[in-house]
Structure formats: structure tokens, C-alpha cells
Amino acid sequence: MFVGPNASFTNDKFPRSKQYPAAYLQTLVEDDASIGANATVLPGVKIGIGAMIGAGAVVTKDVPARAIVAGNPGRVVGYAGAAEIDDRDRSLPADFGAGVIRLAGTDERRGRLFVADDGTVPFVPKRFFLVDKVPVGEARGNHAHHVSQQFLVAAAGQITVAVDDGRRAFAVKLSRPDLGIYLPPRTWSMQYGHSPDAVLLVLTSDAYNRAGYISDYREFCKITLAASGE
Amino acid sequence: MFVGPNASFTNDKFPRSKQYPAAYLQTLVEDDASIGANATVLPGVKIGIGAMIGAGAVVTKDVPARAIVAGNPGRVVGYAGAAEIDDRDRSLPADFGAGVIRLAGTDERRGRLFVADDGTVPFVPKRFFLVDKVPVGEARGNHAHHVSQQFLVAAAGQITVAVDDGRRAFAVKLSRPDLGIYLPPRTWSMQYGHSPDAVLLVLTSDAYNRAGYISDYREFCKITLAASGE
Amino acid sequence: MFVGPNASFTNDKFPRSKQYPAAYLQTLVEDDASIGANATVLPGVKIGIGAMIGAGAVVTKDVPARAIVAGNPGRVVGYAGAAEIDDRDRSLPADFGAGVIRLAGTDERRGRLFVADDGTVPFVPKRFFLVDKVPVGEARGNHAHHVSQQFLVAAAGQITVAVDDGRRAFAVKLSRPDLGIYLPPRTWSMQYGHSPDAVLLVLTSDAYNRAGYISDYREFCKITLAASGE
Amino acid sequence: MFVGPNASFTNDKFPRSKQYPAAYLQTLVEDDASIGANATVLPGVKIGIGAMIGAGAVVTKDVPARAIVAGNPGRVVGYAGAAEIDDRDRSLPADFGAGVIRLAGTDERRGRLFVADDGTVPFVPKRFFLVDKVPVGEARGNHAHHVSQQFLVAAAGQITVAVDDGRRAFAVKLSRPDLGIYLPPRTWSMQYGHSPDAVLLVLTSDAYNRAGYISDYREFCKITLAASGE
């Protein structure tokens, strides 16, 4: 943990007073996190591995692993160490597991239609979900799957999807419904930068299985390290 | 065909002139269509079976079967003979093939998530597509499938989905991502009433098969009549 | 009643057809109403005294007395014979019963406050109501009161208030919360031209009394004629 | 007064410089106020009794009694010690003087109308005012009345009304014109959380009387303590 000058770790959101006592909450800063100068961390907040708190930021809630937080109140604005990729301009490296898939489509006077035919996405979706109304600055996801594959599309609005295979990370900005991102198993992902009208569609290759989630970034790193060693 | 007083069938969008001649186009009005008083039908337009053109409407493009058209320019505002159903209030009759399916969901500070787990929708989706940017007053769909099943969700905005099994028809207004409509095979559907921000997600049980479409309403009626006679 | 060329009175919104029969509905056009060329009047609609239907308009619902209707579908766009008055520019004649009253106010960095103190409005309000979400083109009001006085303010948005003492009429556009219009007894009023965000605040001098309403314009004219003869 | 680590009280908004000298202004922090870690308080600002300045907040103007301030620039986001009540879900305790009153109403195609008839509100309004264009994060009110009663309605938009009888406090979120809040005499109130389109309608039981205001929270507490002891 690296902490800049004048950063404050408070043990109460508001200092103790007769009238409005608050419970004592432990703040936890994990390995490799860094905290900028003059940043303020509220009590009870957990700052994940490799997270970066910008100078002057006020951290009011948990920070996911490798999330970059800035502003007052603090908002997730990036994924540490990830190159930013705009879906319109560039694609992910060929040897990286995750990749952008383009849906065939038509754009005509009567509206637009973008289709994933049998074979477009490399799995048959057993499950899908929609995510919307995510507040500005919020981050979601922050887990990987042991075996499940996923396909993410910004059905409306814009969303940035950070993808991380344990060695490299990219932040892919999705902003149109004909471009989705495929996530193979053992890919850590965080979604952030939602526009107010963003709707994320996620299709998954497997039914829900609690045991299939990797929710701890440290464990994720061990698993991917082991897998790459095979 | 029933035509009200003063309705005009023009054989040219603009009357013939030396400077801007236009090709002669045949207007086709199919069985059971009705055309209101003072309505204007532009040349070359096809008005489908059972369509209803409101009084004073100006029809500038093809009208699907059973579509109700009003205004200048004419816009699709209903499906003739269909009871309107709001997704929040009522459900379709139990003995009707199509039905509204609720997705499980969470609505919390970090955003909303609505999920279709294995079994929520009665088929495994082989194909999906997204439809957006549909102009106000446009109608899409206007076909049934011989064997394919579909599941339609308004991922964003509002859309009205008319469903018709050849005997009864309902117009279901979708306005939230946790309520979708399931369409069994041999269900005719028209989508209309899109809000400007509407995004329709459609999942289908089968890969694309041109031969599986029933695009003629008359043929659809024969097929459903034959099927119900079994 | 004066009717222009090619105007249609339909006896069915959609012409009679085997499949979708409709009840026979009587259309009623009252004295002094005028109907423009090529206008279309739907069945069952009542067109009030002195109303004016613009050329080409399609009238789909009842038209209040003296309302001016234009467009397809027809929307109320004016009050026949009324001079238009913008609240910012001019005031009503001194010898006209109704009048614009300015509320004292402050406009500062912390917001604006407009106040009606004791005496600002010439009655103590026994009752008040708020009207909002009025669709574009709709008209409300269309009655007078035998003894009750009213004060109308556009708390938000814009609203045009037609006021008519039986001899003269004015259409006052309210567009700011510091200007309201006072209506003495026996003043006919119609509100129209609501902006989508319009909220009308009405304060009345008397409790609700069904018998106090004058809802028929012909009766209103007789009453004001009698009153002025005194 | 409780002050967290690294909080700064500056005696000049910008530090003294040859070119732009600024007057010396005294900062005043009243009893029971608390100031979070790393918070910055600008010179000349008065922080009211029981106010809470969040960690990292930058206080640029006076803070009312019991206001909770957060962000840079600091904005009022709550009322210290008040339970939040959504007007749609729950009501205030029966033994609490202030209460939510529902206006009778109709919601139809032609618009909505919500009415307070004689008796709906427990006083005849002598005075009313409208408040709009309140900037995001601003707080208004911050006083009680010795004898005057009030009724507050969000005629448009959303507003949170904190009500405090000296012993208990609640923050009631008003978001629809058919629900208003009644304030008996000796009820301290602060309004905050205005949406950009918010319009507050206030009706009062008495004409304006400068002497009827209780503008000092300490005095308010003494008065309510004395009143409850009777």
C-alpha cells in the first residue's frame, strides 16, 4: 500500500459527536493499492487489490480490484493498467482470449436490426440478463467464471467493459448494439462508465452456478497463473 | 373493401406535370380493409387485409395486415380487433398461446438486473437480435413462423407487440425490461408504438430459415385454421 | 352552421365492415359553428357553439364552444374571436372583469419565490387544485361559475387561458409563476395550449358546489346578457 | 464542535496575495456541528447547530442547522438525525404533528387534477407562494412559525422536506402533486434535494408577520421544550 501526503483515513464519516454517534468501522486497503495526495477514505471502506485512488478523491464506498477512482464523491473512471479501446477504431490483440464480435445488421428508414445468428457467438446462450439504471460512476461485475463464457452488448447507451486475463487488461468502450465483447472462461471483467441510458445485455453459456464464480481477484490471479503454466 | 365518402385514390403522389412526371403505380387494397372518410391513399401503396385507415389519414406507404393507420402522414396506431393489454396490469388469457413472462430481478442502488435463467423462457435461444431507432409510427414484424418460437423484451423504452393466433389478437404494451412476451409457433406479430429510445431484444428458438417465415396474412389464417382443425 | 366544400361527416370512424362493425353515432354541430374545407368530422362528435374547424382538420373528439381546431388529429389552437394577450407585454382592458395580477417576488441565486399575500388576490381561497399532464392540443375548463371567483397561475410551463364575459373575449398566455389571472363570477374560461411541463394552480373563493357551475355556453350567454341589463 | 483530521479552516478563499487582497472574514461553527476529515471550510462561513460536514467536503457558503453537507462544492444532502420517508411508501407517525395529506384527484386522458376541497387542509389559506429554480444542492426554509400553519406541495418535480418538532425529525420526499405535507405551528422545516424542474407550492394559515418567524434553531429548541413541558 502506497499513500500520498495528507491522505486521511477517517474512522467515522462524520466525527464523533454526542448527538449522532456512529459505529466504529474498519477500513481495509489491500495489496498494491495506491492512494493519492489529499485523498479521503471513509470508514468501513474496502479498497481492492491494485486499486488507485486519485489525488483529492473522496472514497465513500468499496473500490473493486484495480479500479481507478477520482472525484468527490469518488467515481470509478478506469481500470488500472488497462489500455483503452474504442469499439469503432481498434480491436483486441489476436492472442487475447476476449474479443469484439460484430453483429450483422441493417440500418434503414424503418429502423436498425442487428442479429447474432447461430455461430456468431461461440456458444448457445443458456441464460441472459439485462442491466440498466446504473448510476454514473458505479462499477459492476468484478468477477470471473471458471467455465462459463459470456457475451456483452450495450443494447442502448455506452458502457466500458474492462477485460483482464490475469496478464493483460483492456478497457473496451461499447457504444453501439452491433458490437459486443466475448469473454472466454477465466476472464475477469468490470463494467463502468455507464451513460444514463445504458442497457447492458449479457448472454452466458451456462446456467447459474454459484460455485462457478471467481469473486476474489487474488484467487483469480492464482488460477490464471496456474492455467497459463499448464 | 369499404371506402368512406370523399376518400381519394391518387395515381400520382403529385399530379402529373410537364416538368416532373412520375411513373404510374398501382394501388392495391386487400380484403376487409376499410378506408375512412376523406382519407388519401398515395399511388403504389398496398393496404393489407383487414387494415383500417382512419378518417382523414394520408397513407404514404404500405400498410400491414390489420394495422390501424391515422394522421397525416399516416402512422400505425393499433392492430384491428386487438384488445390492448398493459404489461403491468393484466395478463393474456391462459388458453392463449402467447404469454407474458416475468424475469427475476433486483432493483438496487447500484442499478437493476433482470435475468432469464435456464427454464425462464421455454426454449434455448439459437439466435437473437436487437432492433432500435424505429421511427415514431412505424410498424415492424408482420409475419409468423412455422416452427420457431420467440421471446421479445423491450430492453429500453416502450413497444407495443400485437400477437394474433388467427382467432384472437392482443396488443401488449411492453415498457420494462423484466417483462417479455413469449410467442409460440404460428403466432402472427406486429410491433408498433415504439418510443424514440425503444430497443427490442428478440431471442428465437431456431436458426434463421427463410422457409420458416409466414409473411402473408391470408396464408397465416389458412394455416392456423388447418392447425386448429386437427 | 356553415360548412366548407368537401367537408365530410362520417357515420363511422372506419367505414362499416363485416369484421369490425361500429355503433351508429350521431354527430351534433351547434349554432354558429363553422367547418373548413376538406375537414373531416368523426361520428359521435359534438361541435360546440361558435367553434371553428380549420380547413383540412380531422375532428376526433368533442369541440368546446368557440374553440378553434386545426390539424390531424385536430387540436385546440385558439378561442374564436379572442384577442391574444401575452402576459409579459400587455394587460386586459380596465373595464373588463378579469385581470392579470402580479405576485410580488424575489429572483436570487438560491431560487425564486413569488408570493400572494393577504389582499393580493381579492378573495380568501376555500379550495385549490392543480392540473398537470394535459396532452398537447387538449382544452380544459369550458365553464363559468355563478358566484365563485378564481385565480389561475401557471406554476410551471405555459398555458393559455381564454376568458370571456359574454361580450368580449381574450386569450391570455401565462408563462411565469408571478403572473396569474383573476376571474370574477360569470366569466367563461377555457384553458388550452399547455406545454408538456405545464402545471396550473387554481384557487377558488368557494367550496365545491355542483349547482354553481354554468356548463352550457348558450345558458352562459343568457345569464351574462341578463346581468348586464340590470 | 468536533473536527476530523486534516480539516482546514481558511481565513481567505484564496490565500493572500499582493494583487487580490481579501477582507478578513470570521468563520463560525456552532454547537454540535461536526466536520469530517479533509473537509475545507471557506472564510466567513457559518456552520449551524448540529450540522454535519462530510469528509472531503468543501463548504463555500452558510450551512443551516442540522444540514448534512457533502461534495465539492458542498451541497446539502440531508438533515441530520432525520429518518427518510418516501411519500409513496410510508407515512409519518400518528403522534407527530406534521403529516402527509393526500389530495383527491383524477388521472385521465385529458390530464390530471388534484384538489384540496374545504376541509382537506386544516386551515383556510390567507397566503400562498411558489418557489422554483432552486439550484441543485441548495436548502431553503430553515425556520419555524410561532402560530402559522403551512401546507407544502411539490406542484412539479421532487423536493425533500425535513420536518422537525424539536424532538424527532423526518425527511419527507415529495414527488407528486397529490401528496402534500401539513406543518403545525412550531415545526422547523428545511427544504432541499430539489430536482431542476421542482416547483414548491406553500399555503399558509396567516398573513405575513415578521414576528411570527423562529429563525434561530437554538431558540426553536427552547420554545418546543417549553411547549412540551406544559
Add this chain to the structure above:
Amino acid sequence: MFVGPNASFTNDKFPRSKQYPAAYLQTLVEDDASIGANATVLPGVKIGIGAMIGAGAVVTKDVPARAIVAGNPGRVVGYAGAAEIDDRDRSLPADFGAGVIRLAGTDERRGRLFVADDGTVPFVPKRFFLVDKVPVGEARGNHAHHVSQQFLVAAAGQITVAVDDGRRAFAVKLSRPDLGIYLPPRTWSMQYGHSPDAVLLVLTSDAYNRAGYISDYREFCKITLAASGE
């Protein structure tokens, strides 16, 4: 003049009535204009040379030469005989006098800047003007200049500029501030299709000179015919 079936020429906006008499106004339809079926033309309106009134349109005000009008109320939607050109896709023919000129520009994080240096536009501007708040469906311009040259840029929003050299006509949709259209002398131009936020910047090669305008399309045709014969 060619007139379709059921078209109405009214001699009064509202038919004559005792209460609201209207002056008799002459309607004028110029050469080569065409009027669609069921169209309605209000009294006193002038329909310019070569204008085309769509089927069912209600014409409430003067129609410029070659303007295409549709809807109720009628709005200018095109320029008769003009090929539509999107500024992003194609350019005007090389042998056509008017042409699209691209401004050099930069698009960076700090904003965009588009510049016309000395020489970008083939004249030194003596005069410039800005046009904004043009209502939807309105048309402006409708004249040529004997000697003055012009350069038009959509500084904000979208505008369609019809340009006509007397032999050929094009409708160029301007939608970005780095693309303007240059008009040589003796180029007739009509601007229409303004988006609500449109701002048109016009620079002219000459000071204002009333005698330099060609405001009659018939005269314009004669002048260009004579000029081309030289």
C-alpha cells in the same frame, strides 16, 4: 397548374359566418405548380412556380418556388427536382457552380475548431449574418443574387440548402461546422429542414444592396438562361 382529385381551394380559412366574417382573399397558383389529391389550400396563399403540394397536405401559408409541401399543417420537405446530397457522402458535380468547401479543423479533448483561412472561401466577406430559431418546416432564402457570392455553414444543428443554377438543382444537407457550401452569383437557394437547434452562418462577398436580389423565380430563370447563352 395541375390539380388532383378532391383538392379544395377555400375562399376563407373558416367558412363565412355571421359572427366572424373574414376578408376575401385571392389564392394564386403559379405555373407548373401541382396540387395533390385531397389537398387543401387556404385563402390568400400564393403557391410558387413549380411547387408541389403533397396529397392531403393543408397549405396555410405561401409556398416558395419549387418547394415540396406535405402534412397538416403543410411543411416544406423538399425542393422539386433536386437530388439530395449528404455532406458526408458525396459532393456536387465539378461543373456545377456551387460547391461544398471543407474547413480545416481540429477535434481534441479541449473542443473542436474549424477554420476558414484567407483563401479557403473564394471571397473576402464584407457582411455576415446568423439565422436561428427557424420553426420546423419553415423555408427561408428563396432568392438569388446578381453579383454577390455567399458561403453558408451550419454552425450548429442541421439545415438543408437547396441550390439551383437554373438548369440543375441539388439539396445539400449540412450537419457539421466544418462543411459549408459556396454559392456563386446567380444561384437560387432555399434553406429548409432546420433542426430545432440549427444556426446558419452566412458570409457574403458584398455589402447589402437591395437591387442585387433576384426574388422572382421566373426572372431568375430568364437571367440564367440569358447568362448561359453568352
Add this chain to the structure above:
Amino acid sequence: MFVGPNASFTNDKFPRSKQYPAAYLQTLVEDDASIGANATVLPGVKIGIGAMIGAGAVVTKDVPARAIVAGNPGRVVGYAGAAEIDDRDRSLPADFGAGVIRLAGTDERRGRLFVADDGTVPFVPKRFFLVDKVPVGEARGNHAHHVSQQFLVAAAGQITVAVDDGRRAFAVKLSRPDLGIYLPPRTWSMQYGHSPDAVLLVLTSDAYNRAGYISDYREFCKITLAASGE
């Protein structure tokens, strides 16, 4: 340089960590700049002459001369020492070189037109440019010209233009296309406070000449001092 209590100068945006090292960047604070209490200045940032960093501000990029910066992230909110002038209310002093010029105009139903005829602006424009999409809080300009004159108009939206002749400075808020500001040679200008829809039109008296720019505020002061001594 004057620095308030608890202000931090960080030598890394995020403190040094094994995983994400950052280059060492020198922070430069020029003469007469002042930095408020608890402000945070990121590494590598240059703070210009006379700039004022507000208490608690987080400075993430270069600050122009005399710019006032506030908030997190820091945004330009003013020009130090400049009196604010609203274009609608007041004009600049007669003996100040820069001045507001009103364009003649018409505001009618068909739209508004504002024109600068030959002579309205005291030079013939050799060059013009448009600036749009400037992010909220950004500042542009920050230079003067040795001989070139300029005329600035807010073609759309609002923009504040700070003008400084080396002795006095004013901040003129432009918010309508009929009011522009003329800048004689040797006038330093900074534009800030752009609304999201702002479009700035600038006309200049001379062709582009890199040598004609005065981009250093210190040099500008010397030049104006020398010029006034003549």
C-alpha cells in the same frame, strides 16, 4: 506564490507503486498565483501567472494565467480580477479598447436573423473560425495578438469571454447571437464557461500569422506597459 494550509503538491498522480510506476513530472507555479487551503495540485501541472486555485480544488491540468479554478476535478470558473459583465445589462467602459457590438436583427415567426453589415465590425474579416464541443470547465484562448483584431459571437449557447488590456480586465458573458465582442490588438482573452451547446464564431482582421501571437502573459504585460507609455 502563496500557498494555503494543507495544500498538496504531489509528485505523482497516484503514489508510486511497483506495478504502475509513473514518470517524475515537475510542477510549476508562476508568480502571483495563489493556491487555496486543502487544494491538490497534480504532478506536471503548470499554474499560470496570477491564477487562483480555490480551497479544496484538485488541479489536474495546466491552469492559464489569471484563471480561477475550483472543484474536483478543477474547472475554470473565472478570470482573476475581472468584473463580470452580462451582455444584456451593461457595457464595457468607453475608454476600454474592447467593446460589445450589437448586430441588427429581426425576430419573427419565420426565425431570427442577426446581421453584421459592412461597417458594423471595424475590420474586414480575412479569416473566421468556429469553436464547439468545448467541455464544461475548459478554458480556451489565453493569448493576445500584436496587430490582429477579432470579433467574437456566441452563435449558439453561452460563453464567457475575459478581456484584459494589461491594466483592467472584464468577463463578458455572451448569450445571444446579436451581441458580439470586439477585441482590438494587444487584448489578452480567455474564453470559459461554455454551455454544452455553445458555438463560438470568431472573425479576425488578418490572415494566420504564427508570429502575431502573444502567448506568454508576462510578455503581454510588458508589451502593453510599453505601448501605454508611448
